[in-house]
Amino acid sequence: MIRRVPEGAPIVNAAQMRAAEEALFATGMSQDTLMERAGAAVAEQVSRLAGGRPVLVLAGPGNNGGDGYVVARLLAARSVPVSVARFGQPKAGAAARMAAQWDGPVCDLIAAQPHPVVVDALLGIGIPRPFDDGIAAKLSAIMAAAALRIAIDLPSGRHADTGDGSGRADVTIALGALKPAHVLGEGGAACGHILLADIAVPVPTDVLTIAAPVLPKWRYDVNKFSRGMIAVVSGAMPGAGWLAGRAALAAGAGYVQLVGTAPAEGAPHALVRRTITRATDLEAVLDDDRIGAVVIGPGLGRDEDAHTLLDIALASPHDLVIDGDALTLLGRSVAERIGADRRRVCLTPHAGEFARMFDSAGDKLTATRAAAQASGATIVHKGPDTVIAYPDGRLIVSTGTNPGLSTAGSGDLLAGIIGARMAAGDGGSDPVAAGVWLHARAANHMDAVFAVDALPDRITQEVNACPTR
Numbered sequence: 376m377i378r379r380v381p382e383g384a385p386i387v388n389a390a391q392m393r394a395a396e397e398a399l400f401a402t403g404m405s406q407d408t409l410m411e412r413a414g415a416a417v418a419e420q421v422s423r424l425a426g427g428r429p430v431l432v433l434a435g436p437g438n439n440g441g442d443g444y445v446v447a448r449l450l451a452a453r454s455v456p457v458s459v460a461r462f463g464q465p466k467a468g469a470a471a472r473m474a475a476q477w478d479g480p481v482c483d484l485i486a487a488q489p490h491p492v493v494v495d496a497l498l499g500i501g502i503p504r505p506f507d508d509g510i511a512a513k514l515s516a517i518m519a520a521a522a523l524r525i526a527i528d529l530p531s532g533r534h535a536d537t538g539d540g541s542g543r544a545d546v547t548i549a550l551g552a553l554k555p556a557h558v559l560g561e562g563g564a565a566c567g568h569i570l571l572a573d574i575a576v577p578v579p580t581d582v583l584t585i586a587a588p589v590l591p592k593w594r595y596d597v598n599k600f601s602r603g604m605i606a607v608v609s610g611a612m613p614g615a616g617w618l619a620g621r622a623a624l625a626a627g628a629g630y631v632q633l634v635g636t637a638p639a640e641g642a643p644h645a646l647v648r649r650t651i652t653r654a655t656d657l658e659a660v661l662d663d664d665r666i667g668a669v670v671i672g673p674g675l676g677r678d679e680d681a682h683t684l685l686d687i688a689l690a691s692p693h694d695l696v697i698d699g700d701a702l703t704l705l706g707r708s709v710a711e712r713i714g715a716d717r718r719r720v721c722l723t724p725h726a727g728e729f730a731r732m733f734d735s736a737g738d739k740l741t742a743t744r745a746a747a748q749a750s751g752a753t754i755v756h757k758g759p760d761t762v763i764a765y766p767d768g769r770l771i772v773s774t775g776t777n778p779g780l781s782t783a784g785s786g787d788l789l790a791g792i793i794g795a796r797m798a799a800g801d802g803g804s805d806p807v808a809a810g811v812w813l814h815a816r817a818a819n820h821m822d823a824v825f826a827v828d829a830l831p832d833r834i835t836q837e838v839n840a841c842p843t844r
């Protein structure tokens with residue numbers, strides 16, 4: 376299943392969400408009004424998704440439970456069959472006032488009967504404590520019997536900032552903004568499809584989910600160099616370099632050179648093969664100011680030649696995409712090796728490579744942002760939750776991608792696509808995010824199992840479908 380996650384949506388942690396709500400309350404808005412607004416947005420979605428099936432709302436003691444009582448009332452007003460299973464006494468304030476307005480069927484959670492549609496309003500962004508054994512068993516029976524589980528804000532039991540915990544849902548309706556739990560790791564997967572309810576709470580943040588890119592428009596006099604000339608440095612395993620080069624062509628590059636000491640037999644004809652006799656010959660190949668970006672790392676190996684090739688690429692003035700073995704060769708000296716000059720450097724580590732270069736303790740958003748700021752590079756920290764961090768502190772998260780992308784060669788394609796977009800010139804949206812989006816989008820249009828050799832054609836279709844500016 377490919378999870379749907381809203382594009383270009385803000386992501387904030389629980390403390391930031393509370394601060395945003397407090398700022399709104401300080402302008403005179405009441406908590407009841409905001410809760411009514413949240414409940415209305417959720418009820419609208421639940422009534423659409425339930426399709427007339429009976430709904431059970433599980434209402435907890437906090438404001439998440441308060442939202443649940445509003446949802447129950449608004450569903451009943453739409454003639455949806457609905458009842459409430461209460462967990463704990465609603466706390467004083469808006470939650471208690473909303474509970475008092477529910478005059479429909481209600482029972483204690485422990486006595487609840489199975490329903491086809493369950494709305495989980497037990498716990499939201501409050502810090503969750505584990506449920507006691509009886510409640511946990513009842514909850515899991517109710518959830519297992521439901522055909523559709525819709526969580527308000529978070530699947531109850533998940534920690535908003537980390538996603539740790541045990542709740543699950545088929546659909547999660549995030550209120551006001553996404554939280555890290557919606558996008559990171561196992562917690563993200565546990566949320567199912569994510570809908571974002573706009574409850575008009577301004578949430579200032581520089582962390583967003585990825586959005587469809589706008590690509591730069593070609594000038595009337597476009598040529599193969601201005602479309603983007605890429606040098607893909609190929610190493611001990613030339614197949615990886617071919618994949619990167621093939622993906623660069625697929626993503627719109629005008630001229631892709633595959634440079635390496637191993638003869639590139641069998642590579643697609645559209646790739647310009649430059650077989651060099653010694654690794655040091657790379658210097659002459661890169662002495663070409665038409666080159667828009669150099670991709671190095673896929674299949675590079677870690678031998679002496681690999682070191683030489685990487686040294687030469689780093690010494691060149693070109694924008695760089697550094698992937699695979701080249702990341703491992705850089706290791707902890709990445710910041711000093713890539714230097715602080717004005718060219719753009721993009722590093723594309725998976726979790727293991729990231730840990731060899733940077734401190735990976737803590738959550739992925741914080742660790743990736745710190746790494747980008749320390750190195751001055753844009754970092755694509757790959758995984759089921761790919762985090763792109765820019766040196767200025769911004770973060771973009773790509774999640775919900777076809778798990779079929781987790782295969783050897785997939786990262787080689789990504790490096791090539793990003794290289795192509797970096798070399799394509801200015802005018803569109805950020806080239807690194809564009810590359811990540813194209814890669815994920817192409818994969819989402821494939822079946823669950825596919826060979827990466829088949830992906831470039833799909834990448835081209837995605838490029839052609841993108842708007843230009």
Ligand SMILES: NC(=O)C1=CN([C@@H]2O[C@H](COP(=O)(O)OP(=O)(O)OC[C@H]3O[C@@H](n4cnc5c(N)ncnc54)[C@H](OP(=O)(O)O)[C@@H]3O)[C@@H](O)[C@H]2O)[C@@H](O)CC1
Pocket residue numbers: 396406409410413435436437438439440441442463466497498499500501502503504505506507527528529550
């Ligand atoms: N702020 C606003 O105006 C708006 C907020 N909105 C909504 O509010 C939600 C946040 O509300 P919230 O802060 O009340 O936290 P929430 O997660 O509902 O409850 C925490 C409570 O649960 C309790 N508890 C925890 N674990 C437990 C356990 N195992 N067993 C028993 N109890 C347990 C915990 O108890 P404690 O640990 O404090 O003893 C605490 O009392 C947010 O997600 C959104 O849905 C929207 O309406 C928009 C307007």
Ligand SMILES: [K+]
Pocket residue numbers: 439495496497498499526527528529530531
């Ligand atoms: K919930």
